[in-house]
Amino acid sequence: MLRQIVGGDVVISFLAVVIALVVGGVLIAFADEEVSKTVSYVFARPTDFLGACWEAVSEAYKALFRGAIFDYQADTLNRQIRPITESMTFAIPLILAGLGIAVGFRAGLFNIGAQGQIIVGGIIAAYMGFAFDLPVLLHLLLCVVGGALGGALWGFIPGILKARTGANEVIVTIMLNWIAVSLVAYVLTLGKFNASGTGLRSPQIGPNAAYPRLIPDFLVPDNTFRLHWGFVVAILATLFVWWLLERSTIGFEIRAAGANPHAARTAGMSVGRITILTMVIAGGLAGLAATSQVLVTGGSLTAGVAATYGFDAITVALLGRSRPLGTFLAGLLFGAFQSGGTLMQSVTATPIDIVFVVQSVIVLLIAAPPLVRAIFRLPDPDAQPKRDRAATKEAAA
Incomplete structure (x- = not known):
């Protein structure tokens, strides 16, 4: 022991x-x-x-x-605890996209396409955010579901190709990343997406489509915290992935196919169906990562909506050993690196x-x-x- x-x-x-x-x-x-x-x-x-x-x-x-984590040199409590909330904010897309990568790893699939899945999820979420005017909860829920469906659609493509033709999912997802990059650049020049005429940024989403701040204004004077309810979505997604992989029949099939696809096929499991389903789930989680970038106060779609989160998520999933809790903690660690690295560079001139x-x-x-x-x-x-x-x-x- x-x-x-x-x-x-x-x-x-x-x-x-x-x-x-x-x-x-x-x-x-x-x-x-x-x-x-x-x-x-x-x-x-x-x-x-x-x-x-x-x-x-x-x-x-x-x-x-x-x-x-904690700025002990700041003069107010708000500024002292703000760094940890920034780390949590940066961690949201890393956790969600990392969970998508982790699900693929558990099924023996190398989903390198989280970058493209985030972009497509961001396109759908942003469109629903500025094109509709709905009540608060309904509008936000519609945008979140739209982002997840956009990522799931982009994950379905390599899944069906892998299942039906045996295409290598690594190559397919990498190529789809580049297609998504070109797609968002093109979409930003079209119709309602190009309301400003610049082709660089879509209109801002409606106020009812934005994640509310997790720390409300009435609790904190001079509220500057950016942490929003997307972090709660990340926690719920972590719990969902844990239940899916460890407590559900589908999760058992995913793990069995990842451990030994030939044995899983012999046991009567449809490895092709599992492959498609896994990539759809992985893409949906990556699409949720896009909502944390788009569905914020004053948020909009840009060509850099995915930043490098899709590639960083691979690192997060590896560090988390493809386990939900490990991926969640790894996302927090890398979010802290991202938040703290900026201050480290400005204060000490460290690259x-x-x-x-x-x-x-x-x-x-x-x-x-x-x-x-x-x-x-x-x-x-x-x-x-x-x-x-x-x-x-x-x-x-």
């Missing part, structure tokens, strides 16, 4: 983050001007060099913490690219658990069962 815990996925993920932060600290030290001034006499006065390194790294990570390096190192280490175990000399939880089976076979022989 101890071997399973120490060498398990949770410990490996945590240590991967620790190593990535150490690597980021080394890069911060090398990029700092004060550290570079002490390099010339590192052997004569090593304490000055080490002190400069510590100062650079500690100040950068303090700024990262202040920008992501924000270092944050991207930290994220990349995390993915590298998550993809190579034996490397993390080798660094920390952790046991392999699968090694003992293998030795037990080998011993049993020898005894039987």
Whole structure:
């Protein structure tokens, strides 16, 4: 049991983050001007060099913490707790799109098309947001469902091609990403989408179509919090995916097809149907991610509606081990990196690219658990069962 815990996925993920932060600290030290001034006499006065390194790294990570969790230097409570709400806001599309990627991974499918699914979901959600004028709850619900259906439609295409023709879902989803990029650029030049005549931005959505702020104005004076009810949608989506994968018949079929499609087919499951259904669900979750970008106060559709969330979601799903809770926590972590990285750059002049390096190192280490175990000399939880089976076979022989 101890071997399973120490060498398990949770410990490996945590240590991967620790190593990535150490690597980021080394890069911060090398990029700092004060550290570079002490390099010339590192052997004569090593304490000055080490002190400069510590100062650079500690100040950068303090700024990262202040920008992501709690700004203890701010003068009001509103400003002190605002960073964590910003991290949660940035995390919403990462969590939702990451859940879509995770569902695909559990079915043995590499859904690289979250970027395109977000874009198409954003197109539908934005259109319903500015083209209709409905009561508050109804209008918002219609837009959210429309965004999910748009992403599901874009996920259905690679699903049906994979199921009926055996087309590689990686290639198909990547190509659909580029089609979606061109599609949104074209849509913004059409009719109601191009009301401004610039072809760069659609009209703003109606006030009844926007997610209400999660912290209402009457609770907080001078309310500047951007966190909205999309975060609640992300929590509900996480619970739904957990129920789907762990408690439903469909989830059992998804996991069975992902573990061994030949065995699933032999057991009477329709792997083609599972493939289509999985891609539709994955696309729907990615479409929901678009609503957190479009359905905000004063929100509208732009060509950059997806930003890089579709690709970042792959990292989130990998770090979360394709588990709903893990993906949710990984989304929060990367949302914190995104929120805190801006303040870290402005306060300490540390390049924000270092944050991207930290994220990349995390993915590298998550993809190579034996490397993390080798660094920390952790046991392999699968090694003992293998030795037990080998011993049993020898005894039987």
